[in-house]
Amino acid sequence: MKRILSLLLVFFVTITISSQSKTISGTISGFKDGDKVLLDDVEIMKFIDSTYVKNGKFVLKNKQTDVPKTIYLTIKSENEFYSVPLFIANENVVINADKKDFPYNVKVSGSVHHDKMSILDNKTKSYNIERNEIVNFLRKPTVDSSAAYKTLRKEKINQLNAINKAVDSIKMDFIKSNLNTYAAIYGLFDLRADFDKIELQKLYENLDAKYKNSVYGNRIASYLKVGDQIKNGDLFFDFQAKDQFGKTRKFSEFAGKYILLDFTETYCAPCVQSVKELKEVFETKAEKLSIISFYADKSELIWKKGLQRDQPGWITLNDGKGPNGETLLKYGVSGYPTFFLIDPQGKIVENFFGYENQKIKQMIQNHIK
Template sequence: MKRIVIALLAALLYQGSYAQQQIVLKGTIKGDLKGYNKMYIYSRTYHDSAVITNGHYTINIPFKEPVFLMLYPEYIQAQRQMYVPFGILMDKPVTYTVTSDIEKGMSASVVKGSEAVELLQAYTKTKETAWKQVRETLKKEFGQPWMDEKSPRHVEFETRQKALQQEHLVPLLQQLVKQHPNSFAAVFSLGEAREMMSADQQERLYADLSPAMKQTKEAMEFHQFTEGIKNSAVGKKVKNFTLPDEKDQSLSFSQFKGKYVLIDFWASWCSPCRQSFPHMREVFQQYKDQHFDIYSISIDKSKADWLKAVAQENNPWKQALDNINIAGSGFAITGVPTTYLISPDGEILMKEVGFEPDGSGAIEKKLAELFGGAAKPGAKPAAATKTMKAVPMTPMQ
């Protein structure tokens, strides 16, 4: 009990000591901006900008908790140059400096400030070298460093890729956490483990964190995700959970008992999610009278954005906002859209990541098998004619 109290106090001191403070981001950018003198900074829930004067700019950011924000120069947008997203982890209300060169690209920028951002930058470079080894090996063995999901060798390719990640990338992340258990850089990097590490490996990774870091929101959500891997296995029974609907009324999953339920995890900012809804409405209309229902759960961090999207889509099934991280703790969601088909007695039957607009997805085939027939194809936008992959969830939105 004493250890738990100490850990909680440490976490509160870590988070509470920064209340009502701000981050100062000072940037220097070398090169000809061709008159496009703005620097944008953003995340899914934050947007701001600054004017670049004589190669310098300053952005003040209110600090409530650690953030990961992306920098986007106006000249790249104006000249339609290819942009590789460049983000900065800012875990403390201190001054961060960013030194960039137009000719080298934003990804070559040097960031200084807290220990965490500098540690993360060094780790990222080491990781890039490891990824290069993975890609070169895949190219040598398969003729290319990537493979389309519809390729007959895709399963073989994916298995080999995961093995190479275990060999080259997993040890780097394990070393980072073990050597820097009290750094937010270690906590931030945990998200990488969701795709390439087993549940047991993830548990050991979490165990290596310091007591204070274990109590951060990001670390606790990672720990919940590990539990979600176990909870969401096919054949498992869904544990009852309650979320608020768009009218702030409590919606319990037990209300769906006795029906086949398609649980749809989505977000207002997810284009494939929004594009999937017209066809999902067709599926709903076809099967709604056969003990079938759809339940959409949004992972939005902004309630206002979620409510706006709900109103715009006007879907004829129940909606809820995930304010307790059921996406992680119950279903181990790594990207949206992701759907689960649940049996009338609450058993997980299938999982599907992404969306097939032509009705050829595994879950739709199962529905046709259960109820007979197939979803009637309808008019779809040009953007929805091909398989749409899930949009990955970021560690910090």
């Protein structure tokens, strides 16, 4: 009897310990008591926990699964934001840093996955610092239109291209050398288009089952499955998704007249800006044109929030697979909004990324009189 009670006690203690949530704790300097600390999951575009700095410390709940993902630790201090990416799973993670250490020199311990990713980060750190300086220069507003400035700007763009090429090369070497790690297959999907399809297939086949069956392995498998990306002149790629009324629809149902296929996200600022122009197009071209908005949000709740805000009068679709589903991969969508204009014969006649005032109307005017 005593042995049974002992075993039961061990069992319940084990269950209690395993059910306790992990934490992300920090000892930081340079910040004030009351500075807000946020944990941002960029995949679902949501803050998943928050707290405040107190006596140079903070504690957040870590509710990740056993498969790591990138989340951002962000501290808001004096209207400035200090962020660092964490590639972590359900682990107890410890942060040690001064304000000046963000984002490149923050010490993170407790995660084997972040440790592995840090090997790559350290190899690309100097390039990333230089890249940020160039990007800030290129984004800085200026009225200088001199030949000297144009020459300097061109040089900066060339430097940026060289840096991107060097960083991608380092990442590709890292992926091949550390293939059966989450850090490597996470990067493999990001660089999928830079690998020859045959080489990508071989790398995928060399993954252990644990990684092949993970969310990252499934993304690569989906990319390999859908084949080459669609381009102008191709027939549209048919797909299936749920509309805002809960009905499963095939995209081919809408064929027979022009279709403006709008790939969008709920919390994408340019997407929100485009809604007004889309409504104007919908009102003036409804006889000859259908608008279909495909929301890339993985969360149905977030998709529905976007619908409540935007109130589109046309069909919207969502497949619940997020930005790495087969449909977005096939159409080569890497940013939002992205628009495809499809003619009544099902051929893609034009597409573009981003939003500029009147550009949607101009594209449609080019094809529909």
